[in-house]
Amino acid sequence: MANTRIPVGLVGVTGYTGMELARILAGHPGMELVRATSRSEAGRPLSSLYPFLSGPGELGRMGALTITQPDPADLAAACKLVFLAVPHKTAQDIAAALIAKGVKVVDLSADFRLRDKNVYEKWYATPHTQQALLAEAVYGLPELYREDMKRARLIANPGCYPTSAILGLLPALEQGLVSASDIVVDSKSGTTGAGRKAGVGTLFCEVSDSFRAYNLTRHRHTPEIEQEASRLAGEAVALSFNTHLLPMNRGILSTIYTKLARPLSLAEAHAAYAERYAAEGFVRVLPAGQLPETRFVRGTMFCDIGLAVDERLGRLIIVAVIDNLCRGASGQAVLGANLMLGLPEDQGLHLAPLMP
Amino acid sequence: MANTRIPVGLVGVTGYTGMELARILAGHPGMELVRATSRSEAGRPLSSLYPFLSGPGELGRMGALTITQPDPADLAAACKLVFLAVPHKTAQDIAAALIAKGVKVVDLSADFRLRDKNVYEKWYATPHTQQALLAEAVYGLPELYREDMKRARLIANPGCYPTSAILGLLPALEQGLVSASDIVVDSKSGTTGAGRKAGVGTLFCEVSDSFRAYNLTRHRHTPEIEQEASRLAGEAVALSFNTHLLPMNRGILSTIYTKLARPLSLAEAHAAYAERYAAEGFVRVLPAGQLPETRFVRGTMFCDIGLAVDERLGRLIIVAVIDNLCRGASGQAVLGANLMLGLPEDQGLHLAPLMP
Amino acid sequence: MANTRIPVGLVGVTGYTGMELARILAGHPGMELVRATSRSEAGRPLSSLYPFLSGPGELGRMGALTITQPDPADLAAACKLVFLAVPHKTAQDIAAALIAKGVKVVDLSADFRLRDKNVYEKWYATPHTQQALLAEAVYGLPELYREDMKRARLIANPGCYPTSAILGLLPALEQGLVSASDIVVDSKSGTTGAGRKAGVGTLFCEVSDSFRAYNLTRHRHTPEIEQEASRLAGEAVALSFNTHLLPMNRGILSTIYTKLARPLSLAEAHAAYAERYAAEGFVRVLPAGQLPETRFVRGTMFCDIGLAVDERLGRLIIVAVIDNLCRGASGQAVLGANLMLGLPEDQGLHLAPLMP
Amino acid sequence: MANTRIPVGLVGVTGYTGMELARILAGHPGMELVRATSRSEAGRPLSSLYPFLSGPGELGRMGALTITQPDPADLAAACKLVFLAVPHKTAQDIAAALIAKGVKVVDLSADFRLRDKNVYEKWYATPHTQQALLAEAVYGLPELYREDMKRARLIANPGCYPTSAILGLLPALEQGLVSASDIVVDSKSGTTGAGRKAGVGTLFCEVSDSFRAYNLTRHRHTPEIEQEASRLAGEAVALSFNTHLLPMNRGILSTIYTKLARPLSLAEAHAAYAERYAAEGFVRVLPAGQLPETRFVRGTMFCDIGLAVDERLGRLIIVAVIDNLCRGASGQAVLGANLMLGLPEDQGLHLAPLMP
Incomplete structure (x- = not known):
């Protein structure tokens, strides 16, 4: 690839979002990964951590990169x-240090997603030390904040579940099709969502051939979804958000239960969704009557949406699927970076689903 | 095993429920499988269909059984x-023929589950030809109909999804803890629930590492759940029941969203459930704060139930899991047969979960 | 169950073999688990570790057991x-202490499997401190050492891979059908074989949808297989044993490549195997032309064996499958205990495969 | 993409190799898919068969393509x-008809892989009707036939298993490091290798959580491997090739057992492999001591190779992994097409592995 690619860095390379960022940047014509940091792995070549980063071409070049300590001056x-692909709380100060030195930042943690410091501190049980930056940060969902993202110094990359829930609810709330006060989001995620840290609970034999709910009524993505849903509805939205762990690697499917504000046919609901997303490159509203599957978006930026109207009960049911690592994390982060760097929004992101 | 076991037959041996019935009967001290029928496989030994039915002991004896045509006189x-482990519609007349000859019947199909002929004909789009039997059939959920089951000639074995949904809702509706008019049942099932018929949609590579919703708003188990929920609530219940396909073999998890009729703590809700099921051998109400996993009931008769109360939203969320083939089909059928035959309800059903 | 069951203990309850032992003992009419120990979990009820051990009956009784420290006097x-379901090296001294107090021991570790102390110390890189016991220990494969096992104070429970390899090779080597100097054992194991310790390498997302070889040419089960193969062949056998990790929970399949000592038809090879195992309750030689699958033995004591003769190349290929946790570990340990305690060899072990 | 892309067609779009070809061509800057045929699906848009082919850009354009009948004149x-992604036997005459009209052909079936008509007819039990073309066809493995492929009118795309086996054996046989008369290839494949035809044997619940061998001693890829191995060894090679089915979607791992012709250290063996493949872009010889995993090549063109030397037994064990659909079928076919069309060999094929 050309030497004119823009140099970028990755703080926190050992998790699945770091791994996914490496995959996406390996095929990106406009950015070049020149720094990858990890406190625990510094000094090793990236390939010793990820043996798949080898061979001729960009994969091998990336694999030859030596992992460094996360030093803001060097970065x-x-x-x-x-x-930034580090845990929340850790990201705050690194972000501040980098921005102070004139570096743009896409933060994949939750640290800058909640505009209200108090809400952050309540749900994450830790103080927020960068309130000024919090006020400045742009929530990195292009379908909502595209223009702000272009001018941002700091993007708060949306959470995986919220990306599916907000995109699923967006046209219905924006256009007042459904009641804002009776929403249930039943979400299911592949196990990469649980991270790459060793633990008995996510061992293969504990997850395989099983299914479970977790964090009912208290998942930390709740306030993030409510924040954006409230903005869309023009009123305070409190909703029931609940999560489950799927015995598979990638993918989130959110089944969203709403009550229609007025009688609406499937054709009408579908038209509203299709129109709202007509100009969006990475949201696909499926033909009426068709439902999405996580495999159809595997490894891609697409959010696929299917709709069902229950005329008997006056309900609109929305099914939204994404790849939690790509659209739900690293791919969306690269899209944000594209916008911040003046590159075409979709550069390096025309990824086809790996089927099967 | 003793020669005094009661001889029983199985009509429709080629599907997963037939296979599961063979597994359970192989360890049952009170019944002996003496007939196994299949139109397509008649004449072959059962072991040629199921190579795992071999070896010394009961497995081998069962494997040596020659599959026959389903002839009521012979049965x-x-x-x-x-x-009866045949599709709905097929079961009606076989059931009638057998009962006319004095044979007791447990029907695993949907043919005798819906008391209202019109509801059956609407949802299953086929006429019901055995209306008298329909009136007589007992819905085979022991927690609700134990005494009736003991006297029954014909048991309509509950559907897999309904077993989880009804047991999950039972104490809440019976005691009026929740509103009967705002219930969402979001169910997820392992792929054995889709049956053993060859089809592209359930090939390994179409299901593996993916997740999808199906039959939203129109799954045929809806009226069955509503029928029993209405009886429990003492009023007509219409609820939103929706289903998903999990990339795993066995297990159903239903997440049930309700609205509290009055403020209720988790401790109170838990006490109500624990008390209602205290004498039930096959329902386990987990300690408050703990959530069930499908693997904990794999291969068993247990319905495990976990609860969450969302005080912010005034909601009770119930999570109920079962093994769809055992508690949700063949195991529950054997329990029904035990009751009909005067055997201990739990005979042959003390199955420990296969973990992992 | 009757009060006359023999009280037994389990040292090391936190791993998969401990978990499997609990499952099997829950249905065993002749033994009762009265002690379960773990250094890290002592003081908790077993059910807090394994939520599936609850409910009425034996599962719940077992779950109520308080985990204790491993104290030989108390045991x-x-x-x-x-x-003993603890790692090798740890088992040696506990075994000695228990036997000194008159307790019989089944050791599931590798500590007493290799008769030659030097071979043990070379492959396991640790000294053996109980040489007298090593001389006395009986290798717990019933098809080879049934009579010795009945009289043993200490049984060395065979390794999972060796169980499949030795049973696969037994008739061929015993009867000199194949060359003893050109054997390749290509084995594949489900991930429970890697244990239940937290580690990145066995996380769901690292194992799922992938396959890999490991420990080529240097797996510690090599000398154990060679020890028994040499005894069967009547000459020193050195063979190539290599292992792979399967993206599934349970099951080992070993494909064993041998060279025929003289021309032999499939029918002849099959007859030799069928005859050798005719009286064995837990080895099933499949009909000629049929090959085993791990699911056919899931959760059971069976070793299923299939054969192929390559007349073109003069080779006999043997495929042997077991459930690595049941026949390959805890189930075989219970069989050994049955023999030591004077119970019927197969008591509590008539387990039907969970299909699917 | 530019309008100057070369128009290409796909005969047989309904299987996994057709699906994979669509995925790869969607990102190929030099070719454009303008025809996709299927006898059973003609008349429908490709997106109705593959819902993931939608959205803006090349995926959507491809999805809008109407499937046609396979008409040579139109093509x-x-x-x-x-x-050609149709079954063997069907491909022969279509290939001939197209070549007669001046169209270049890459045949993904087995019809033109075996140079000896008699060998083909014996193993595939069907006559070969295009003997002249058989003589002309080039076996499409670039590491062996790159120059011939550039001049070919007809490429016989290698089989999936043979690709892994031949690349694994290549340096060892070419350089005489191992005996040519004692080779065992133990191969394991993901289930996409079994095709996309409906059948009970490849249903999710029949494959999941299980493992089995199949076609021992008589897999049809045997003569293909032997043909190329013989050429490499300079003598007739007969080897033992045997296959297994993995509970995962993509990937082949072949464990290849050889006997060293003379003592050789791992370092020497590794040097020989590294040197032979130094200039090859799509073969990665892993660092000595490291073993490949199928996930490291998921969705890519790489063949990853790991080596082990067993000095005790005088054996070289080679582990070769590929993605059976990409390197083992459609990706390699595109590489062949690149060469035939004068495009850079690796155009459109710099695919990064989807991890995890």
Whole structure:
């Protein structure tokens, strides 16, 4: 690839979002990964961590990169933009240090997603030390904040579940098709969503051939979904958001139960969705009557949406699926970076689903 | 095993419920499988269909059984009770023929579950030809109809999804803890629930590493759940029941969203459930705060139930899991047969979960 | 169950073999688990570790058992026999302490499998401190050592891979059908074989939808297989044993490549195998031309064997499958305990495969 | 993409290799899919068969393509090159008809892989009707036949298993490191290798959580491997090739057992492999001591190779992995087409593995 690619860095390379970012950047014509940091793995080549980063071409070049300690000065000297793929709380100060040195930041953690400091501190049980930045950060969902993202110094990359829930609810709330006060979001995620940290609970034999709910009524993505849903509805929305763990690697499917504000046919609901997303490259409203499957978006940026209207009960049921690592994390982060860097929004993101 | 076991038959041996019935009967001290029928496989030994039915002991004896054509006269001559594991519509007339000859019947199809002929004909789009039997059939959920089951000639074995949904809702509706008019049942099933018929949609590579919703708003188990929920609530219940396909073999998890009729703590809700099921051997109400997993009931008769109360939204969320083939089909059928034959309800059904 | 069951203990309850032992003992009419120990979990009820051990009956009774520290005096006071499900090296001294107090021991670790102390110390890189016991220990494969097992104080429970390899090779080597100097055992195991310790390498997302070889040429089960193969062949056997990790929970399949000592038809090879195992309750030689599948033995004691003769190349290929946790570990340990305690060999072990 | 892309066609779009070809061509800058045929699906848009082919961009354009009947005249009028993804026997005459009209052909079936008509007819039990073309066809493995492929009118795309086996054996046989008369290839394949035809044997619940061997001693890929191995060894090679079915979607791992012709260290063996493949873009010889995993090549063109030397037994064990659909079928076919069309060999094929 050309030497004119923009140099970028990745802080926190050992998790699945870091891994996915490497995959996407390996095929990106406009950015070049020049720094990858990890406190625990510094000094090793990236390929020793990820043996699949080898061979001729960009994969091998990336694999030859030596992992470094996360040093803001070094990152600022080498990179125009840095992706933060570290846990919430850790990200706050790194983001501030980098921005202070003139580096743009896409933060994949939850640290800058909630505009209200108090809400953050309540749900994440930790103080927020960068209130000014919090006010400035742009929530990185292009279908809602595209223009703001272009001007941002700091993008708060949306959570995986919220991406599916907000995109699923968006046209219905924006257009007042459904009641804002009676929404249930029943979400199911592949196990990459649980992260790459060793633990008995996510061992193959504990997850395989089983299914379970977790964090009912208290998942930390709740306030993030409510924040954006409230903005869309023009009123405070409190909704029931609940999560489940799927015995598969990638993919989130959210089944969203709403009550129609007025009688509406499937054709009408479908038309509203199709129109709202007609100009959006990464949302696909399926033909009426068709339902999405997580495999159809595997490894891609698409959010696929299917609709059902229950005329008997006056309900609109929305099914939204995404790839939690790509659209739900690293792919969306690259889209944000594209916008911040003045590159075409979809550059490097025309990924076809791996089927099967 | 003793020669005094009661001879039973199985009509329709080629599907997963037939296979599961063979597994359970192989360890049952009170019944002996003496007939297994299949139109397509008649003449072959059962072991040629199921190679795992071999070896010394009961497995091998069962494997040596020659599959026969489903002939009511022959079945009646040989068996005291017959399990029907054939599709709905097919079951009606076989059931009638057998009962006319004095044989007891447990029907695993949907043919005798809906008390209202019109409801059956609407949802299943086929006429019901055995209206008298329909009136007589007992819905085979022991927690609701134990005494009736003991006296029944014909048991309509509950559907897999309904078993989880009804047991999940039972105490809440019976005691009026929740509103009967705002219930959402979001169910997820392992792929054995889709049956054993060859089809592209259930090939390994179409199901593996993916997840999807299906039959939204129009699954045929809806009227069955509503029928029993209405009886429990003492008023007509219409609820939203929707289903998903899990990339795993066995297990159903239903997440049930209700609205509290009055404020209720988790401790109170838990106490109500624990008390209602205290004497039930096959329902386990988990300690408050704990949620069930399908693997904990794999291969068993247990329905495990976990609860969450969302005080913010005034909701009770119930999570109920079962093994769809055992509690949701063949195991529950054997329990029904035990009751009809005067055997202990739990005979042959003390199955421990296969973990992992 | 009757009060006359023999009290037994389990040292090391947190791993998959401990979990499997609990499952099997829950249905065993002749033994009662009265002690379960774990250094890290002592003080908790077993059900807090394994939520599936609850409900009425034996599962719930077992779940109510309080986990204790592994104290030989306490174990000896309470138990007639103890199962050791701890890592090799740890087992040696516990075994000695228990036997000194008159308790019978089934050791599921590798500590007493290799008769030659030097071979043990070379492959396991640790000293053996109980040489006298090593001389006395009986290798717990009933098809080879049934009579010795009945008289044993200490049984060395065979390894999972060796169980499949030795049973696969047994008739061929015993009868000199194949060359003893050119054997390749290509084995594949489900992931429970890797244990229940937290580690990135066995996380769901690292194992799922992938396959890999490991420990080529240097798996520690090599000398164990060679020890028994040499005894069967009547000459020193050195063979190539290599292992792979399967994206599934349970099951080992070993494909064994041998060279025929003289021309032999499939029918002849099959007859030799069928005859050798005719009286064995837990080995099933499949009909000629049929090959085993791990699911056919899931949760059972069976070793299923299929054969192929390659007349073009003069080869006999043997495929042997077992459930690595049941026949390959805890089930075989219970069989050994049955023999040591004077119970019927197969008591509590008539387990039907969970299909699917 | 530019309008100057070369128009190509695909005969047989309903299987997994057709699906994979669509995925790869969707990102190929030099070819455009302008025809997709299927006897059973003609008249429908491709997106109705594959809902994931939708959205803006190339995926949507491809999805809008109307499936046609496989008419050689139409194909020849529209396409410079056609991929045949139909069963063997069917491919022969279509290939001939297309070539007669001046269209280049890459045949993904087995019809033109075996140079000896008699060998073909023996193993495939059907006559070969295109003997002249058989003589002309080039076996499409670039590491062996790159120059011939550039000049070919007809490429016989290698089988999936043979690709892994031949690339694994290549340096060892070419350089005489191992005996040519004692080779065992133990191969394991993901279930996409079994095709997309409905059948009970490949249903999710029959494959999931299980493992089995199949076609021992008589898999049809045997003569193909032997043909190329013989050429590499300079002598007739007869080897033992045997196959297994993995509970996963994509990937083949072949464990290849050889006997060293003379003592050789791992370092020496590794050097020989590394040198032979140094200039090859799609073969990665892993660092000595490291073993490949199928996930590292998921969705890519790489063949990853790991080596082990057993000095005790004088054996070289080679582990070769590929993605059976990409390197083992459609990706390799596109590489062949690139060469035939004068495009860069690796155009459109710099695919990064989807991890996890």
